[in-house]
Amino acid sequence: MILDLTPVVNFEGKKMDLDVQLDFKNAEDTGLKFLKPVSLKGTLLNIGGSLELSASIVALLEFDCDRCCESLSEEFEGEFTEILRKEDIGADDKNPDAIYYQGNSLDLDDIVLNNIILQLPSKHLCREDCKGLCPTCGKNLNLGECDCESTPTDPRFDVLDSLLGD
Ligand SMILES: [Zn+2]
Ligand SMILES: [Zn+2]
Structure with missing residues (x-):
């Protein structure tokens, strides 16, 4: 999903609420299988020209149990904060921790997907005592x-x- 940053990008102190559903039906190349759209709720805040995106994610994914290989559905809940900066062509003081956007639009999909992958537990059991x-x-x-x-x-x-x- 491409997010239009126009409402906040030029107004310091301005805040925008986010409450969206992201569809990752075609995210097979990540190895993840999403059973329903990912819910993303949060805020986008303009602080001194940078945008701070803080959000919580709720997703429902399908995995194979590590022990019995049966498929299972697992709810994932996570939170993240990212600093977003406008891509400044020619600038060489890039902050490695920031995410750069071009124009006034931001592709939310990659940010959300990356945060899910980073925070997902590595073990999946259909039940504790499988x-x-x-x-x-x-x-x-x-x-x-x-x-x-x-x-x-x-x-x-x-x-x-x-x-x-x-
Ligand atoms: Zn199992
Ligand atoms: Zn046997």
Whole structure:
């Protein structure tokens, strides 16, 4: 979504509220699958010529469980603040922490997507106590026990097992 910055860009101290939905249906190249539009709420404030964008994000994503590989939906909530500056062609004092925009418009999609990627947890479980797949037969143990020998959880039993054989 391209945001028109005209209402705040030339007025120091001016504030603009944001409450938008961003559609990332086509964000497959990020490896993320969004189940519904991302909600973005926040403010855009002109401070001394720079714009400060503070916002909260709510998203619903689909992942595969790390243990049992079943797909799961996970809500993500995050917050971020970014400093936005107008691209000044020829200026060499660029602030590496700032985001530069051209003209009076800002592409919100990249900013929001980047913040989601940065803040997403790296582990995804369908539930806290997901039992995962049986290493022997591959059955999803959340759906019930399989007929394989029970898998010991204490590593000391592994030694016993290998001594006794199968
Ligand atoms: Zn699972
Ligand atoms: Zn099994």
